[in-house]
Structure formats: C-alpha cells, structure tokens
Amino acid sequence: MPLFFSTFLILALLVSTYGWGWMVARISYHTHDQHWAFLSALGLSCLIFLGGILNALSIAYAGGLYVLFGIGIVFSFVALFRRRAVKPIHQYEASSRGSADLIFSSLSYILILGTAAFLIVTLMPTNILNYHDDFYVHTIGPYRMMQTGTLGGNPFSRLGFDSFGAQSFLQAFILAIFPTEYVNGFDSVFCFILAAFLLIGIAKTLKAHGLYLLLSLSVLIIINPQTVNISAVYSGSVMILGMIFSSSLLENSRSCSGIKSMVASVLPFALFVSALISLKMSFVFFAVIYSSIYFLILLYFSIDKKNSTITMAFIIVLILIFLLPWITVYWENYLYVLQHGFSVNPMEFSESNWFLFQKIMIRQFLHSDKLLYGGHYFSYVLVMITLLMASILSICCVKRNESIAFRPYLISVFASGVACIASYFLNTYIRLDSEATLRYSCPVLIGTLPYAVLIFGSHLGTFQLDIRGNKPYPKIKKKIGMTFVLIVLQIILIGLFWDNLRDRIRLAYYDRTNLSFLLARVDNSDLYQYNQYALSNEARDLMRSIQSKTEKGQAIFTSIEIPCHLDFTRNKIYTFDDFGIYNPRLWLNISFTNNPEDIRRYLKNMGIRYIMWEYNSSLMRSEEKWRSRLNSIASWRRKEALYNLYFRKMMFALAEKSKIIYNSNEIILIDLE
Numbered sequence: 001m002p003l004f005f006s007t008f009l010i011l012a013l014l015v016s017t018y019g020w021g022w023m024v025a026r027i028s029y030h031t032h033d034q035h036w037a038f039l040s041a042l043g044l045s046c047l048i049f050l051g052g053i054l055n056a057l058s059i060a061y062a063g064g065l066y067v068l069f070g071i072g073i074v075f076s077f078v079a080l081f082r083r084r085a086v087k088p089i090h091q092y093e094a095s096s097r098g099s100a101d102l103i104f105s106s107l108s109y110i111l112i113l114g115t116a117a118f119l120i121v122t123l124m125p126t127n128i129l130n131y132h133d134d135f136y137v138h139t140i141g142p143y144r145m146m147q148t149g150t151l152g153g154n155p156f157s158r159l160g161f162d163s164f165g166a167q168s169f170l171q172a173f174i175l176a177i178f179p180t181e182y183v184n185g186f187d188s189v190f191c192f193i194l195a196a197f198l199l200i201g202i203a204k205t206l207k208a209h210g211l212y213l214l215l216s217l218s219v220l221i222i223i224n225p226q227t228v229n230i231s232a233v234y235s236g237s238v239m240i241l242g243m244i245f246s247s248s249l250l251e252n253s254r255s256c257s258g259i260k261s262m263v264a265s266v267l268p269f270a271l272f273v274s275a276l277i278s279l280k281m282s283f284v285f286f287a288v289i290y291s292s293i294y295f296l297i298l299l300y301f302s303i304d305k306k307n308s309t310i311t312m313a314f315i316i317v318l319i320l321i322f323l324l325p326w327i328t329v330y331w332e333n334y335l336y337v338l339q340h341g342f343s344v345n346p347m348e349f350s351e352s353n354w355f356l357f358q359k360i361m362i363r364q365f366l367h368s369d370k371l372l373y374g375g376h377y378f379s380y381v382l383v384m385i386t387l388l389m390a391s392i393l394s395i396c397c398v399k400r401n402e403s404i405a406f407r408p409y410l411i412s413v414f415a416s417g418v419a420c421i422a423s424y425f426l427n428t429y430i431r432l433d434s435e436a437t438l439r440y441s442c443p444v445l446i447g448t449l450p451y452a453v454l455i456f457g458s459h460l461g462t463f464q465l466d467i468r469g470n471k472p473y474p475k476i477k478k479k480i481g482m483t484f485v486l487i488v489l490q491i492i493l494i495g496l497f498w499d500n501l502r503d504r505i506r507l508a509y510y511d512r513t514n515l516s517f518l519l520a521r522v523d524n525s526d527l528y529q530y531n532q533y534a535l536s537n538e539a540r541d542l543m544r545s546i547q548s549k550t551e552k553g554q555a556i557f558t559s560i561e562i563p564c565h566l567d568f569t570r571n572k573i574y575t576f577d578d579f580g581i582y583n584p585r586l587w588l589n590i591s592f593t594n595n596p597e598d599i600r601r602y603l604k605n606m607g608i609r610y611i612m613w614e615y616n617s618s619l620m621r622s623e624e625k626w627r628s629r630l631n632s633i634a635s636w637r638r639k640e641a642l643y644n645l646y647f648r649k650m651m652f653a654l655a656e657k658s659k660i661i662y663n664s665n666e667i668i669l670i671d672l673e
Contacts, residue, residue, distance in 0.1 A: 006124035006185065009174065010116075012073070013190050017043035019075030028267045029249075035201025040194055041242040042268055043072060044170070044235075045275035051169035052278065052325030058149040060169065062176045065146070069173060104210030108217050112196045115221060118508070119189045125181035127512035128527050131561075132620065133229035135534055137577045139183065139564040141168030142175045144575070147568040152329035155606075156557070158579040160330030164323075166278035167232045180535050180564065183230050188514055191234035196220060198241050199450055203458075205245075206409065211483070212457025215490050216450035222497045223383065223446050224504065226373040226439040227514045232279040233443050239279060240447030243272035243287070244416050247294050248408040250311075259314075262307075266315045273315075274322035282440040285423035291315070294415040297398075301407070356633050357429045373439060373516035374503065379496040380438055383445050384421055386489060390452040391417030397459070406459045413455050416448040432634040457486055540565040546612065546669055547571065549661050555607045559651075560614040560667060574608060578621065581643035596653035600672055610661075611670040613651050623648060 018036055021043030025034055034042075050068060054060035129135065141159065145151045151165040159165045171186045178185070196217055203213040225233045246268040273291060276283045295312045302308040327334065370376060394413040397406075423444065428437040494501075503519045511524050518524055533539055543565040550556060555572040563575045603611070614620065621644070629641035655670055662669035 002125065003121060005178075006120050006182070006189075009177065009185065010120065010190050010193065012069075013173065014040055014194070015076045016069050016072030017041075017047065017194075019043065019072035019077075019079060020046045022079040023075050024268060024271065027264050030264075035198075035204055037194060037197035037201040038242065038245065041198050041238050042246075042271065044194070045239060045242065045268075045271040047072075047170065048166045048275040048278050049271060049322045049325070051166060052164070052322075052329065055145065055150045055152060055165070055169065056325040056328040058152075060145050060151070060172075061149050062146040062172070064149075065173055065176050101210040104214045106210075108200065108210060108214045111214070111217055111221070112193070112200070115196070116189070116193045118505075119192060120185075122508040122512050123184045123188050123514060125179070125512070126184045126514075127181070128515060128518065128524060128531050129181070129183070129513070130229040130515055131527060131530055131534075133231075134183075135562045135564065136620065137579075138168070138230050139175075139180055140575050140577075141165055142172035142183075143564045144568050144573070145169065146172055146176060150329060154574050155333065156574045156576040156580045158577055160333045161281070162579060163232070163280045164278040164326035164329070166275065166326070167230075167235060167280070170235065171230065181531075184514065187230060187233055187235050188227065191238050192220075195234055195238045195241060195447070198238060198245075199454065202241070202245055202451065203454055206454060206458040208454050208458040212454055212486065215457065215486055216453040218490055219450045219453055219493065220446060222493055222501055223442070223449070224373070224375045224379075224497055224500045224516065225442045225446060226371075226375075226516045228373060228439065228516055234446070236276065236279055236283055236443030237447035239272055239276040240283075240286070240416075240444060241451060243269065243276060243290070244412045244448070244451055246272055247291075247415075248412045250298075250408070262311055263314055263318070266311060266318060270315050270318035270322060274319050277319075277323060278326050280440070282427060283444070285426050286419045286444050289422050290415045290419035293418055294411055297411050297415070298408070356432050360428060360432060360434045361425075370520075371438070372435060372520075374500045374519045375497060377434075377438070379493075379500075380441075380445065382492070382496065383449055384424065387417040387420055387445075387448060387452060390414075390456060393456070394452075406455075409455050410459065413452050417452065420444050420448050431636065433632075433637070453486060457483070534562050542665065546662055546667060549669060550610045554609040556610040556612055557603055557608045558612040559647075560612060561617055561620060571610075572607070574606075576647075578640060578644055581640055581647075594649075596650050596657060599650045600654060600658075604672055609672055611651065611654065611658075611672065612667065613655075613670070614667050615651065615655075616666040 017040040021039030021041065024042050024046050025039055047068060051060065054064050129139075137158070140157075141151055144154075145165075145168060151159055151168055159168075167187070171183055174182055174185050199216050199220065200213060202208075203216070220237075227233055250265065250269060273287050276287050295308075295315070299305060299308045299312070391414045394410040394417075398410050398414070420441070424437065424441045427440060428434055431437050500519070504514065504516075507518060508514055511518065511528070513524075518527070539562055543560070543562065544567060547556070547566055547570065550571060552570055553572075555574065556566075557574045557576065558566065559576040563573070566573055623645065626641045626645045626648075629637050630645075632638055632641070654672075655668055659671040659673070660668060661671055
C-alpha cells in the first residue's frame with residue numbers, strides 16, 4: 001500500500017503542476033502546444049510565486065496548499081477537454097524516425113521509468129534523514145508554515161539569508177498528507193523524474209535522435225548530486241533546465257508587438273528565474289550571469305534592438321515582481337541591513353581572500369582523494385571542462401551562422417556553460433570552502449551538461465536538423481565526430497562516477513536513504529534507530545509534554561534536535577539554527593559582554609519568556625567541533641563558530657541564574673521571568 005500511495009502522490013503532483021503550467025502557457029504560448037513536462041516545470045515555478053504570496057499574507061496553512069493542489073488538478077482536466085488540435089513546435093512524424101532512433105528512445109524511457117520506480121520504492125519512505133540538518137533545520141519550515149501560515153517571523157533562522165524558503169513551501173505539499181519520512185519524495189523523487197521527462201520534452205522539441213536523449217539522461221543519472229539533506233538539489237536542476245529552455249523559446253516571440261504580448265512572451269522565463277533564486281541564494285550568480293550573457297548576445301544579433309531592449313527591461317521588472325512576495329516575508333531583516341549595514345568577517349587572516357582562493361583552486365586540481373560526499377574533484381572538474389569546451393564550440397557555431405534555427409539553443413549552451421563556471425568561481429571565492437561550493441554547484445552541473453549534450457547531438461551529430469522553408473526534417477550527415485565525442489565522454493563519465501553510482505544504489509537499496517556522507521560508513525544501524533525514535537510518537541509526546549509546562553501564548557526560544565514536533569499554534573516559537581547567526585536583524589546589535597543579563601534583556605525585549613535548550617546532545621555540534629572551526633580559512637565559518645560558542649556559554653550562564661522548570665533527557669527549560 002505505501003508503494004501505491006507514493007506512486008499516486010507523484011502522479012498527482014505531476015498532474016497538478018501541469019495544470020498550473022498549462023494556464024501560464026495559455027497566456028504565453030497560446031499559439032503552440034508544449035511538452036507536458038515543460039508545462040509541469042512551469043507550473044512548479046508558478047506555485048513558488050503563489051507560495052510567496054501566501055507566506056507574505058500569512059495564510060500558507062495546510063488548507064491553502066490543498067486548495068492550490070486541487071486547482072491545479074482542475075486546470076489539468078480543463079486542459080484535457082480544451083486541448084486544441086494545434087501542431088506542436090517542431091513536431092516530427094513517427095514514420096520519419098529510423099529504427100535506431102526508436103530503439104534508443106525506447107531505452108531512454110525504460111531507463112527513466114526503471115530509475116523512477118527504484119527511487120519511489122527505496123526513498124518513499126526514507127529510513128535515514130540527516131540527523132542534524134534535516135531535523136534541526138529543514139523540517140521545521142514546512143510544519144511551522146502549515147501551522148502559523150508563514151515561514152517568516154523568526155529572526156533566529158537562516159531563512160531569508162541563505163534562501164527564501166521556497167523549498168520548504170513545496171515540501172509542505174507532501175508533508176501535509178504524508179509523515180516526515182516521505183519528505184524525500186519531493187526533491188529526490190518527484191523533481192528527479194520531472195527533470196528526466198523535461199529532457200525528453202526538450203529532445204522532442206529539438207527532434208533529437210534517441211541516442212542523444214539516452215546520453216543526456218545517462219548524464220543526469222550518473223553525476224553524483226552530493227545530497228546531504230532535503231534542501232534544493234533536483235528542484236534547482238528542474239528550474240535551471242526550464243530557465244534555459246524557456247529563454248531559447250523567446251527567439252520565437254521577439255517579434256511580439258504591444259506591451260501585453262511582450263510581457264506574456266517573457267512570463268515563463270521570468271517565473272523560472274525568480275523560482276530558482278527563491279529556492280536557494282547560491283543560485284543567484286548563475287541566474288544573473290546566464291540572463292545577462294544570453295540577452296546581450298541576442299541583442300547583438302537582433303535587428304530591432306529597441307524592441308529587444310524593452311523586452312529585457314520587462315524581464316527584469318517581472319523577476320522583481322515575482323520575487324517581491326518572498327522579499328516581503330523577510331522585509332524586517334532586509335530593512336535592518338539597510339539601516340545598520342552588514343559584516344561577516346571577524347578575525348581576518350593576514351592572507352588575502354584572493355591568495356586563499358588561488359590555493360584552494362590549485363588544490364582541487366591536485367586533489368586525488370575521495371571527497372567527503374563521494375566522487376573526486378577531477379570528476380567534477382571534467383564536467384566543468386566539458387561545459388567550457390561546449391561553450392566555446394557553441395559560440396563558434398553561432399558566429400559562423402551554421403544554423404539560424406539553432407542559434408538560440410547554441411547561445412543558451414554558451415551562456416549556461418559560462419554562467420556555471422563563473423558562478424562556481426565566485427561562490428568559491430566568497431565561501432573559501434571548495435567542498436561546500438562544489439556541493440552547491442551540483443544542481444547547476446546536473447541541469448546544464450545534459451542540455452548541452454542534447455543540443456550538440458541534435459546540431460552537430462549524425463542526425464541534424466536542417467531548416468528549409470518552415471519545416472524541419474531529419475537529414476543523415478557523414479559528420480560523426482560529435483557523436484563519437486559524446487559517446488567517449490559518456491564512457492569517461494561513467495568510469496569516473498561508476499563506483500559512486502554503485503555505492504549510491506546500494507545505500508538506497510539497503511538503507512533506504514540518499515545521504516552522501518553515509519557512503520563511507522559500513523554500518524548505519526545507529527542512525528536508523530535514531531531516525532526511528534526521532535520520528536516516533538514517543539519523541540513527539542516528549543517534546544509536547546515539555547512545551548506544555550510553559551504558559552500558553554508565551555514565546556519560547558528553542559534549540560533542540562527535533563523542533564518539528566512542537567506545537568507552533570500553542571506558543572510563538574523561535575527556533576534557532578547554527579547558520580541563523582547570519583541573520584543581521586538578530587546578531588548585529590549583540591555585544592560580547594560575557595554578561596548573561598544582556599542576553600536575558602535582549603530575549604525579553606523580543607517578547608521571549610522561555611528557553612528550551614538541548615545542552616548535551618551527541619548529534620548536535622559539540623563545543624570541541626566549534627572550537628576547531630575557529631581556525632578555518634573561511635571567515636564565515638569562523639564567525640559561525642565564534643557566535644555559537646558565545647551562545648552556548650550564555651545559555652549555561654542563564655541556566656545558573658534563572659528558574660529551571662524542566663531538566664531531563666538532556667533538555668532544559670528555563671523561565672526568564
């Protein structure tokens with residue numbers, strides 16, 4: 001039965017997001033049909049925008065999610081009955097497909113359906129979630145939002161700084177129906193399946209040969225996503241693929257006249273860009289660089305430069321409009337930054353960031369050991385080198401005007417390759433943490449390389465589009481160089497990632513999890529037992545019983561392992577997480593006086609009466625762990641360690657001078673009155 005309900009949920013999500021995407025497409029692509037996977041991805045981006053509105057209005061309760069979900073289903077049924085007999089863009093007849101094309105296309109479907117079935121069986125439910133990130137940080141958002149109506153209002157959280165919370169909003173569609181252990185069903189299952197079928201939809205639009213579709217899907221599967229928690233991975237890849245493909249389709253709409261038509265034509269692209277940024281702030285560089293490069297090149301080739309400039313202006317305005325609801329959710333934080341400034345660099349080293357950045361980049365190319373999250377640096381460096389070569393080759397093809405029909409797709413390959421590499425360097429320079437940057441770059445690599453494989457397979461491979469008049473048709477050419485290169489590249493990638501892929505399959509099959517840092521562990525039974533307890537009614541009842549010792553309606557400051565079990569409607573709860581120290585509204589005006597009374601006054605001024613603190617947990621970061629980070633070359637890690645050590649010190653001091661209501665199970669409840 002769990003398998004049936006899990007499969008039904010994934011299909012229902014596809015139908016609902018398709019309905020929302022169909023409604024957007026009726027406005028933007030009213031003269032053409034689009035592949036259902038593209039419409040589903042477009043619908044997902046639309047839901048992110050609607051989620052921002054609900055959160056800004058503080059009405060994002062579970063009931064509101066049911067309404068959005070149901071409206072999408074209704075739209076899908078309307079689309080089914082109102083589907084017009086319009087020939088899709090670049091549709092090709094089945095009779096024109098050769099036997100080899102059909103064989104490879106069939107293998108592609110078998111590969112994806114088999115992978116999808118495996119993921120549903122092994123990850124829904126998941127046996128092991130990240131005992132720190134997921135329980136301590138990420139699962140709080142959906143439950144708090146469904147009970148209070150918003151993700152905002154908590155200045156002790158990282159939300160608003162490292163992301164707007166769109167991922168938490170989307171995960172709530174699953175958690176509103178299923179228990180917590182099904183949370184991987186959104187990103188690792190639903191979004192992976194959607195990304196795969198989106199590649200199939202792009203291949204159909206480009207009339208790509210089945211061989212190149214199979215190669216691109218293999219790239220999607222083979223690259224290790226370095227999943228360490230339930231934050232955005234494949235959801236980011238879906239938005240990236242949708243953004244790239246929708247920008248390519250803008251070439252067909254640049255002749256639009258009138259403001260209304262112009263806005264409608266750029267609506268999907270603006271939705272994808274804003275959705276990508278809303279998922280995680282680490283995607284900002286890629287989105288900005290890609291958009292800038294792509295539209296500057298289009299402007300260069302444009303005959304009507306005035307019209308193209310106006311189009312770009314409308315895109316910027318629409319992106320800001322779509323981001324505005326999410327910005328409104330955290331407006332107090334951003335207002336505080338504007339008023340007081342922002343600093344993140346305590347205890348600076350004498351070495352410049354540029355020198356440290358150079359050392360890190362050199363080390364990556366010389367690093368031969370396995371990464372903590374699986375794979376080797378060289379594997380990912382090869383992916384980036386491949387993207388760089390694809391970018392160079394694509395811009396050369398554009399300059400030679402080999403195919404005007406393929407120009408927007410080639411430009412998108414160039415822009416995405418450059419944006420991927422540039423954003424990686426920028427994020428590395430800012431973080432000075434190569435492993436973290438590489439992990440955050442995986443969704444970009446997974447979204448861009450399969451797309452590049454499809455484009456070059458279609459444009460320069462054995463089967464190539466040749467435009468004569470208005471009808472594309474397949475033409476067999478003698479140039480097999482690109483096909484050979486793509487196949488060799490795929491073999492190399494499989495060789496480099498094979499051990500990691502095998503370990504990921506074993507981990508999913510035996511432990512029913514996809515956490516990359518568990519690949520090196522022989523026995524995960526201890527983590528399985530902890531997950532069983534953390535998600536049990538026993539753990540929930542314990543958290544609720546401790547909370548019941550407080551006065552109803554009074555605010556509680558919490559730092560515990562599993563805060564998702566708390567009743568957010570009974571008390572106003574401020575959940576603290578390690579990275580929350582970067583929230584400027586919270587920490588900029590804290591002085592390190594070593595006086596616990598200053599912290600008491602600070603919390604009481606925020607209306608907080610109680611502190612619920614898990615002081616001796618083996619799973620939360622210890623004092624020794626924080627002290628080791630004081631020597632990190634990354635200033636943000638030093639600040640994180642410094643503030644968290646100060647926080648621990650002040651909590652102990654407050655506990656000694658305050659009324660203790662509860663002290664058991666390594667949890668202490670303090671009354672600040």
